[in-house]
Amino acid sequence: MTRHVTVRLGTGAVRGRRLDGRLSFRGVPYAAAPVGERRWLSPAPVEPWDRVRDATEPGSPAPQAARSFTGTTSLDEDCLTLDVTAPDTPATGRPVVVWLHGGGGTNGSGSDHDPRRLVVDNDVVVVAPNSRLGVLGCFGYPGLPDSGAFGLLDQRAALRWVRREITRFGGDPANVTLAGSSYGALMVAAHLVSPGSAGLFHRAVLQSPFSVLGATPAHVLMPGVPALPPRWTPLAELERLGVATAVEHGWVAPGADPGSALARLRRVPVADLLQASDAFTRPAFGGPTLPESPGDALPAGRFHRVPLLLGATRDEARFFVALAGDPVTAESYPRLLAEAFGDAADEVAARYPLDLFPTPNLAWARVSTDRAWARPTWELGRALAEHTATWCYEFADQGAPPPVPGFPGGAQHAAELAYQFDVPGGPPPGPAQRELAARVNRCWAAFATRGEPTGDDLPAWPRFEHVQSLAPERIGGVDYAAEHHLDLWARMP
Numbered sequence: 001m002t003r004h005v006t007v008r009l010g011t012g013a014v015r016g017r018r019l020d021g022r023l024s025f026r027g028v029p030y031a032a033a034p035v036g037e038r039r040w041l042s043p044a045p046v047e048p049w050d051r052v053r054d055a056t057e058p059g060s061p062a063p064q065a066a067r068s069f070t071g072t073t074s075l076d077e078d079c080l081t082l083d084v085t086a087p088d089t090p091a092t093g094r095p096v097v098v099w100l101h102g103g104g105g106t107n108g109s110g111s112d113h114d115p116r117r118l119v120v121d122n123d124v125v126v127v128a129p130n131s132r133l134g135v136l137g138c139f140g141y142p143g144l145p146d147s148g149a150f151g152l153l154d155q156r157a158a159l160r161w162v163r164r165e166i167t168r169f170g171g172d173p174a175n176v177t178l179a180g181s182s183y184g185a186l187m188v189a190a191h192l193v194s195p196g197s198a199g200l201f202h203r204a205v206l207q208s209p210f211s212v213l214g215a216t217p218a219h220v221l222m223p224g225v226p227a228l229p230p231r232w233t234p235l236a237e238l239e240r241l242g243v244a245t246a247v248e249h250g251w252v253a254p255g256a257d258p259g260s261a262l263a264r265l266r267r268v269p270v271a272d273l274l275q276a277s278d279a280f281t282r283p284a285f286g287g288p289t290l291p292e293s294p295g296d297a298l299p300a301g302r303f304h305r306v307p308l309l310l311g312a313t314r315d316e317a318r319f320f321v322a323l324a325g326d327p328v329t330a331e332s333y334p335r336l337l338a339e340a341f342g343d344a345a346d347e348v349a350a351r352y353p354l355d356l357f358p359t360p361n362l363a364w365a366r367v368s369t370d371r372a373w374a375r376p377t378w379e380l381g382r383a384l385a386e387h388t389a390t391w392c393y394e395f396a397d398q399g400a401p402p403p404v405p406g407f408p409g410g411a412q413h414a415a416e417l418a419y420q421f422d423v424p425g426g427p428p429p430g431p432a433q434r435e436l437a438a439r440v441n442r443c444w445a446a447f448a449t450r451g452e453p454t455g456d457d458l459p460a461w462p463r464f465e466h467v468q469s470l471a472p473e474r475i476g477g478v479d480y481a482a483e484h485h486l487d488l489w490a491r492m493p
Contacts, residue, residue: 136273233285
């Protein structure tokens, strides 16, 4: 029998569910629907409602097309909703975690991961918002206010909703941890720098952020992918891209007046716009929302000084090499190295000889992990630790499920999410993995509660340069620099 529970918000009442030790409210609007003339405008307040609003089902994901890593699709622009999961026991002042999902900037939803264990076992309130993605979240055009920042502004609106409303769910608006994985972690980095996000969160977690500080050589994210620039776009460059894209797709005429062009663009069907989503995942800097590139601001200490928890997985790139479809052979390995690292290719090959690895794919996955993930994570941790308390980790369960059936498993990109959350369709964890999951969640909850991921019965966890390895057989320090050959990568492009 379904048990309902009603909470009255400032905008009206919402009816959620009681579920095995937790309260679940889903699809709660935190901003007005960005549809019609509100496409590509900053989020507006929600219109209050009179009747009790059903909040038992997730809201629509942001518009997105299916990808190789997910089959989720959506054409519904009315997507600015969030889920709240709270313990089903009366209390006040609980720590709050606001979770920003991954998905490459084009895909994903706040409802993808069920935070049941984090909430019930660790007495934490979790809020998971949806925000605009891809061409709707990072589009830019001349004369368009807030170009390239709509997804960031949506998330800020969700944080403001938390500040106003979270006490009604037992949460403490003065103890909010902003956390995210992959693209969500990149957005956490943006909020650390964005002036308007100051004071809306008090700690931050960045899980597997990609290319926060610099560029990535060709093939290193995934075989076949060209060199990638930093994940931040100068505003003028983004607006030129917006014009070129609109003309290329026939949405506007060459030389069109910006005002009339934007009116036409707001009438383009969502399904057509999604054809260009991959080109618009890099938040713009140079405007009021993000005045400066985080790649410059973070190392210089120009960010909100909150405690930080930062890390990656031990085998990040296995996920991407598997998605590319077994692309590396003994014959192509030297060519990929040469195209990625130029004159330094022989030095990289000497450190990563094929005979050390079961297959060429796994050799390339190790090269890619160390250059695209381990080096940037280390450099980001070092930069942040100069200015604020910073703890670093490496998720290292070699028994994590494989990213693609038939490809060797390991601690690949986003593997830790199945330990932190209940993920639909995943294989059931074994006893050792369940114990690791419980300990990881206790560390994260301790960080959200006290601002450091240790205490009570948890292992000691010194600050950076210590890196805490998280594995079933052991939680403790690892020589991260040696494990990932960072002496080599410090000299590489």
